[in-house]
Amino acid sequence: MNKHFLVGVITLGVILQGLTACSKSAAPNANQPQDTAASTATYPFRDASLSVDARVDDLVSRLTTTEKIAQMFNDTPAIERLGIPAYNWWNESLHGVARAGKATVYPQAIGLASTFDEDLMLRVATSISDEGRAKYHDFLSKDVRTIYGGLTFWSPNINIFRDPRWGRGQETYGEDPFLTGRMAINFVKGIQGENDNSDYLKAVATIKHYAVHSGPEKTRHSDDYHPTRKDLFETYLPAFRMAIAETNVQSLMCAYNRVDGAPACGNNELMQEILRGDMGFNGYVVSDCGAIADFYESRSHHVVDSPAEAAAWAVKSGTDLNCGDSHGNTYTNLHYALQQGLITEDYIDIAVKRLFKARIKLGMFDEQDRVPYSEIGMDVVGSPKHLALTQEAAEKSIVLLKNNGVLPLKAGVKVAVIGPNAVDEDVLVGNYHGVPVKPVLPLEGIVNRVGEANVFYAPGSAQIADIYSHYEPISAENFYHKDANGNLAAGLKAEYYADYYNAAEINDDTFSATPALNRIDADINFSWPVSPIDNSLDDEFSAVWTGILKPKKSGSYRFSGTVALAINGKPVNGAVNLKAGESYNIKAIFGVQKWWPVNAIHPYGKLTWLDESRDLEEEALAAARKADVIIFMGGIDAHLEGEEMPLELDGFTHGDRTHINLPKVQTNLLKQLKATGKPVVMVNFSGSAMALNWESEKLDAILQAFYPGEATGTALANILWGDVSPSGRLPVTFYKGVDDLPAFNDYHMENRTYKFYRGEPLYAFGHGLGYVDFAYNNLVVANTAEAGKALPIAVSVTNTGKMQAEDVAQVYISLLDAPANTPIRDLKAFKRTKLAAGESTELEFNLPARVLTYIDDNGKTQTYTGRVEVTVGSGQKGYVKENAIAVATINVQ
Template sequence: MDQKQITDLIQQMTLEEKVAQLLQLTADLHEGTQDQSQITGPMEEMGITGEMVRASGSVLGLSGASSIIDLQQEYMKNSRLGIPLLFMADVIHGFKTIFPIPLAIGCSWDLQLAEKSAEIAARESAAAGIHVTFSPMVDLVRDPRWGRVMETTGEDPYLNSLFARAFVRGYQGSNLSEDKERLAACVKHFAAYGAPEGGRDYNTVNMSERQLRETYLPAYKAALDEGCEMIMASFNTVDGIPASGNEKLMRGVLRDEWNFDGVLISDWASVREMVAHGAAEDDCEAAYRAIRAGVDIEMMTPCYVQHLPELIQSGRVSEALIDEAVLRILQLKNKLGLFEDPLRGADPARESEVLFCAQHREAAYDLAVKSSVLLKNNGVLPLDPEADIALIGPYAGQEDILGWWACVGVKEDAVQLGSAMQERLHGKLTIAEGCGIDTMTPDQLQKAVDAARKADVIVLALGEAADMSGEGGSRTDIKLPKAQLELVKEIRKLGKPVAAVLFNGRPLDLHGVLDEADAVLEAWFPGSEGGAAIADLLIGKANPSGRLAMSFPQSVGQVPVYYNTYNTGRPMDPSKTDERYVSKYLDSPNEPLLPFGFGLSYSDFTYGELSLTSHEMSAEQPLKVSVTVTNTGTRTGIETVQLYIRDITGEVVRPLRELKGFEQIKLEPGESRTVTFTVSEEMLRYYHSDLSYSSDPGRFHVFVGPNSRDTLQGSFELV
């Protein structure tokens, strides 16, 4: 169908048919419309009728090829103009084959594997009949109290932008119209959803426009530059205005400045939530503000279908705004080829073939290995496969390692750590729970102590429950539950070597674990093949290579804590810790417990001297920064060499350092390689006080190293 045919189709539509295209409802509501008597409960409370359901333009949350085929065929029988449904779902880190949570994927620093994970998720989802995924989530996060931190790739705008692009490429491919095994991607949540006050979900976001543009917007823009077809409005306010009704944000920045002509969808009920925010008096006013802002699809509230017709009739809203929204929706349906093939990709036979297949599970394993971060190791890891080992803790035999937003993944399908270790160890393995996630009985503890006493080495499998993070999972206490900290303390009394493995969805306050255990491996929620990946890392069959994409705080009182902070007028001198009138805590270091970019390996890497081709550069003449890295260990390993830059003096003060590049290199024992970065003038630009985007001449520091803290330093001048 060409553009003229789409325009002609819109001209044939009644106002009610147009507005219906703007409504998205869940699959269970559609499935309840065959019998009008089932329109009860929540549907009545929302003011949704069976007629609205039957006419709505898209469906949320239905999956399974047979179910989608049945609903689409039934819908098409009653579609006067032959306009098909769009099927959308939250395919966040896998469909049936579940990959590590996005925060873990960010810790892989592996863009190719991230792209591959999205490609596999798309392949499985498309076979099950889905057309659009509400992913990637690229919200920058600096506060681990927020539960949805597990959906992001971290605290850095540059790294988040690269992952945003990788996920979009993986989901959409290079030819969405022809490739029926791809999905349209929907980047979310626009904008700045990851910065709620107090880390409390859905809470107020308040920042300067300069900070918004410099730190929080780049990853959304990167996803759109990669061709992302949709964008989702966030729940929060932006400069005091809810995003779903924010004309400056949606019309001004998104549409006019960035020239985005794809579909804009609200988040769940966020249009109606403008009433609770205090930005709209009632549903009618909410509909008015949302359509004016350019929201094309309203998810799970009927403000549009109930009130847009009257707003048009009264003259408050032009029907041209409705036509504009419908045009974008139909263009997406056309790009997906739904007019020619409403069942696009839905195939029960193909679904049975590709879902959770061996090839996909192998990719999930690879990413689980690359996502895990070794935080500490005093010679305990890797384990000796011949040793007698006690595996103790709530995650010793736990299958619930998929994490929040596991789509149609089944936790019972996940590889358990205990069973995986049993397969790989030649010595004796004893498994004892020790405690639950947040409870402990004397009998549990005694069995764990008895098992530990007989072992050569103890592995503690600890962590959060999956529902302790994720949407609505904000917490003020981000330590491990007290029962688990007590277990660590009791096991430590035995004086045996102890390695801890952590399964969690956020950076934790690790006091009581990092200081007690001899080794700590951060596994996150590692997905379907997590147990196998972690077991191979523990025994040394795989070598840890993950690097933190978020800083770990000293305590919750320190957050937000992040590496790319500004200096103050009274910075603390680390050699004068007793000085009072400087910017510091009396009871804690300023620095995070573990910095951004940090991660250990079973290999040892040394860095030679930093080399700059010049100490002056210009817009026309970039400079190169080089360092030689050597694997001085006995194992082949992967090192992530990181480049940071600091602008010493700016019209607006600049961060102490900013990530500007990185390169992952694989080195054999004794092997050296020179890594070279090119520093261009474009990398030195920033938003000034008048929001102009440019660089300033002057002095800069350049840092290269294995993380944001432990770096070599050089200097240059931009002339």
């Protein structure tokens, strides 16, 4: 099968059939300032001199019940009589502004976590909100109010990556609650502009998915999880608590699953007692998309029988905004819930006030000159500053797992770049991403670094089975059509339609729509920042290409891209044997509509192919024989691991993993490459831990790249040739396999993550090598500490190498006398340090009093007394060189 969603007879239309399209509510004139309508300028809710609460109260008091309920859906209609424009709350910014055309693409979240760099995270998030603001105002200037065009971002994902089989773990900051919390705090501050001294929010960040949520994907709509009280408060809630306590985070998304019987979006303990009460969260809550329908769906939780009951339950529990699904807006049933006495309008008022409070704080009802962020122009999108930042992030995110001395590579070395991910743009971006501005593929970065004459490339193999990564656009020399005289002419006949039609409609004999545009296209390789029909932004359209394909070479071809394809009248779904010079009638169909997963902002129409009859293995060995060093670009990508997908293959199911081994076809190829006697450096791309057991034993060096963003190629080349010393650290444990882990759907933390795992990991949490060593000594910490007091620590660190480099100092504590089953060790602080060759410095940490506490079996925080082991160094005790860590044991009284 093909790796891409939209191939063969699978089209955008087929995937999206049955989904309800976004409503097309009228909006005020785009020439009005910001979201202001002149006719309502005197209303108090328009008066920026009033308090936000006073403005919210005035606005909501003017709404009818019907208008209020309509505002509780992610795609809200305009209230024209009050000059309130339509707004779509759904936007994404996981590692860059997503799904809204071109934007700087940073390393995937798991890669950002591997930097262990709080300042970097703040700068990245600040740049993302810069680009988000610029796009928002640009859309408004064109009167476009679309999904993925707003200022309410549904990021970050701060779930705990407790099990390496979870396909969405790539979206998180790893397995440790403290690291996750610290990265989340900086991300939220950067998105919302909390360091800007502004009265306005720059954008809204949404911490998600609350709570106890980390797979499996296939059963997330029906699963009921039962964490222990200790695990709930020790592992699943701390990152949310930290983000709420240390930022003004405005939004939270509740999860699909149930927790102890109640859906997360209707769990009163989680939502009311803990979130609103204990944690003091005062923002709005949005449901995960379709989560409210799961309350009553027979194939999901089915804890109530009707949409009205589900809507009432969710709103009363504090879920203010419903992100819909194929059912549309479950909250429309609040009308019935009111009639049946299931809810009172007071609950609806509370929810709507929370929502309008966010919009007012974003400046959506004020003159633009009052909102400083409105001055951010589109020139920030993909600016040189942001592209430099994503390269810095990529370089800091890549983890050197093993090195026998082959790295860094020497000048003049000839390299064979082999592997399925060498030219795979998907490994740059992971999931939830925008369109890279200047993507640099791994192969491209190496060629740029050392020159084409020193690089021999071969894809070598599929990623797995028949999923390949080296598709190429079909060049124009292969396409023809018959002109009016019946003669062959270059190019394809193209018909463009002003509306969205799926492939089934266009292939129907009764289809009678008239094309809005007819022309000849040289090939099918389009990037449309605006509609090809009328140059409008965010507009639905369809295209049909017909003509003749004449391949230059015989072979067994596979096709990919974003179009549905038929050859000689038969839908293509698999390999097709084609002969050189023969003519094949083709029909390709493309459609784009204003809805997930492919919206109408900057769509791509592409048809690509590859010849699977090539002997990829022999090509790889031939390339290897010409080189001094083999660089293998392998692993997986986000078409194998990710969110709720239909894929079923060895090791993969519905976006999750069933085992974590490298696909066999890649390991087999690696064994043959190693047999050549040439040094082999592996670069592994994945958003999750990989059991690289044979690879770790036999290969000369291994780099874990995660999904490093659009500067991947440049960053990799800089590290491989030693311009930069690797400094990334693993935010997850790399296990040797999953056989000794608890069941994937078991949410108990026993024998999970570095904190509780009793086995021997392949590579430990926090592991990462560099081209220089850092020595830690002179650890200063009191022999006796007072319970309930902060714990100051100081330590000296020295770069013992011959080049400037960065290290991540990690502080762990172990409560040696704790009466409960406390973690083996627990990360409590970290700090990046850049030192010149031979340079030393002193690091200081002031661990807060809560560090010397533990969670008992009832989920209660208890003050600790007894012995505490404190370690400070380049990683965990037992997994780093002796001089790379300093250790002390103290007594807490």
